[in-house]
Amino acid sequence: MGTLxxxxxxxxxxxxxxxxxxxxxxxxxxxxxxxxxVTAAITPVRGHVTLATPALALVxxxxxxxMAGGRVAALTTAILAAAALNLAFIPPxxxxxxxxxxxxxxxAVFVAIALVVGTLVARxxxxxxAAEQRTEEIQALYREYEAVVAERERLTEESHRMALxxxxxxxxxxxxxxVSHDLRTPLAAIRAATSDMRxxxxxxxxxxxxxxDVVGEEAExxxxxxxxxxxxxxxxxxxxxxxxxxxxxxxxxxxxxRRLTHLFRHVRVDDVVPPGLxxxxxxxxxxxxxxxxxxxxxxxxxxxxxRVEVGARARDxxxxxxxxxxxxxVDLANREHLFEPFRRGPGxxxxxxxxxxxxxxxxxxxxxxxxxxxxxGGAVFYFTVPVRHA
Amino acid sequence: MPDRxxxxxxxxxxxxxxxxxxxxxxxxxxxSVQSVTTGEAALVxxxxxxxxxxVLDLGxxxxxxxxxxxxxxxxxxxxxxxxxxxxxxxxKVLALDEGADDYVTKPFSMPELLxxxxxxxxxxxxxxxxxxxxxxxxxxxxxxxxxxxxVGGRQVDLSPKEFALLSLMARHAGKVLTHxxxxxxxxxPEAVDETQYLRVYAGQLxxxxxxxxxxxxxxxxxxxxxxxxxxxxxxx
Numbered sequence: 001m002g003t004l005x006x007x008x009x010x011x012x013x014x015x016x017x018x019x020x021x022x023x024x025x026x027x028x029x030x031x032x033x034x035x036x037x038v039t040a041a042i043t044p045v046r047g048h049v050t051l052a053t054p055a056l057a058l059v060x061x062x063x064x065x066x067m068a069g070g071r072v073a074a075l076t077t078a079i080l081a082a083a084a085l086n087l088a089f090i091p092p093x094x095x096x097x098x099x100x101x102x103x104x105x106x107x108a109v110f111v112a113i114a115l116v117v118g119t120l121v122a123r124x125x126x127x128x129x130a131a132e133q134r135t136e137e138i139q140a141l142y143r144e145y146e147a148v149v150a151e152r153e154r155l156t157e158e159s160h161r162m163a164l165x166x167x168x169x170x171x172x173x174x175x176x177x178x179v180s181h182d183l184r185t186p187l188a189a190i191r192a193a194t195s196d197m198r199x200x201x202x203x204x205x206x207x208x209x210x211x212x213d214v215v216g217e218e219a220e221x222x223x224x225x226x227x228x229x230x231x232x233x234x235x236x237x238x239x240x241x242x243x244x245x246x247x248x249x250x251x252x253x254x255x256x257x258r259r260l261t262h263l264f265r266h267v268r269v270d271d272v273v274p275p276g277l278x279x280x281x282x283x284x285x286x287x288x289x290x291x292x293x294x295x296x297x298x299x300x301x302x303x304x305x306x307r308v309e310v311g312a313r314a315r316d317x318x319x320x321x322x323x324x325x326x327x328x329x330v331d332l333a334n335r336e337h338l339f340e341p342f343r344r345g346p347g348x349x350x351x352x353x354x355x356x357x358x359x360x361x362x363x364x365x366x367x368x369x370x371x372x373x374x375x376x377g378g379a380v381f382y383f384t385v386p387v388r389h390a
Numbered sequence: 391m392p393d394r395x396x397x398x399x400x401x402x403x404x405x406x407x408x409x410x411x412x413x414x415x416x417x418x419x420x421x422s423v424q425s426v427t428t429g430e431a432a433l434v435x436x437x438x439x440x441x442x443x444x445v446l447d448l449g450x451x452x453x454x455x456x457x458x459x460x461x462x463x464x465x466x467x468x469x470x471x472x473x474x475x476x477x478x479x480x481x482k483v484l485a486l487d488e489g490a491d492d493y494v495t496k497p498f499s500m501p502e503l504l505x506x507x508x509x510x511x512x513x514x515x516x517x518x519x520x521x522x523x524x525x526x527x528x529x530x531x532x533x534x535x536x537x538x539x540x541v542g543g544r545q546v547d548l549s550p551k552e553f554a555l556l557s558l559m560a561r562h563a564g565k566v567l568t569h570x571x572x573x574x575x576x577x578x579p580e581a582v583d584e585t586q587y588l589r590v591y592a593g594q595l596x597x598x599x600x601x602x603x604x605x606x607x608x609x610x611x612x613x614x615x616x617x618x619x620x621x622x623x624x625x626x
Contacts, residue, residue: 181475184475184476184496184497185405185407185408186407187497188405188408188496188497188498189405189407189408189410189411190497191497191498191499192408192411192412192415192497192498192499192500192503193411193415193500195499195500195501195502196411196415196499196500196501199500199501199504201415201418201419202418203418204418207414207415207417207418210410210411210414211411211414211415214407214410214411214414217407218407221407
């Protein structure tokens, strides 16, 4: 719409510019004044100069009038100049006469000059007008192009915004999906176990213990999920600030492994964290959550009887902690997706928020979390935490 | 108390905790339990072990549980009880259409699952000795060639459509039949959405069979379909 009306405006403007060019009235006025000036200037000295002086000097007004006013102004000025020469300089003065050869030659020359210069000026003016018109057209096209570009930019921006909104919406749906799945699965196990125990069945000790274990472990699983959800909401609100203190990594790892023993029923956990590492500057419970998530991941992806190794070492003013498993490993080419919220691996039963939370916590500590392939397959998740300076 | 020590249950469930509970509870009742975590493993185990009942979670990590139903049904008549997540109504109906016999919705109670397993086993045993011309579901007897129906020896007069519906349900006694499959087989493929037919005919059948509302023969599975049971042995 805007483009169309803009284009119409351009055309009107071009037509108007066609009417510009030499002004005959101004040219005639200029010629008249100049002829008068030249005549007045030479008249006092006419006794000392030949006729050639006024004749040549009067060519000047004709040329200038032609340039300013085109052919009409040139011709008018030529006639004026011829008359001035005739009356003021060819004796007898102040008497019109067309009898001498001088008169005829002067008149013819003035008219010829007027025609030639006038034509040249007109042609030049036409050429200039054409050039101006082209310039105007190019400028109009350019303005139009700019408008189109601006419109496209606006649309692109809008589509970016739409895409962003859509992503947020999808993330929200994914969160609801994974949270309801993750909450319900442990609840289903708890409900099945407690409903069975209430049915009045006779149990041997092993069955009773098994059912009670499941209830306890699934309650802990729910607890871990709720902790992750709380962290997620803090991350989203931008309020995940580590409450830093001096943390001994070896103690943290040992304690976490002891608390998660039941997770490792089917795997072997080796704690190879060496004693004497420097203390790190970290929020104990946040670091504990990172470790818990990584250990839970490792246990979940481990085949029966596999080994999970937890280690640490001092490195460049940081302590690096790693959790290595013997599971199927990760697709390293797409590993960044692992750390996006709600990314589930194929067939994964996790909410897909654990690793995203780990990354956010480690980032908040000024550390780095990543994954690499293990020496004999499997995945090695490792992160760094800065050493605490006393 | 053990129902029957030799009955083998195949549990297909990818969550370890749920599997542990179900396995422990079933073993405690004297069943023999095998558990697998994927659809492919379920198909292999079903062929190798020949279970008496399959408890199949529809949300499996590898293949769709509905596909497992279809592929299992291609060669086996083993009763399949599907476990579905709450809110997965369409998938439950789909699984039943693909040959599943019954369903429980997560979170389920163990007594509920055990009851479904008992029903499935009972009907599986009944199926082995069924006389193809006379169907018996408790005191309900349907003589197919003679189009005659008796309840506790009392003659019941049924219209041809009522008879077709009742005998279809009796042939699959204990199994949940979806609205769609009932309508298609009794009224034809163009009537699959006419759920109100079933409401009317199920009501008429209940009246004619003198169903006790507290212990009905024809059970309504809300939003899913109907099933015919023997009220004297049913846990419902």
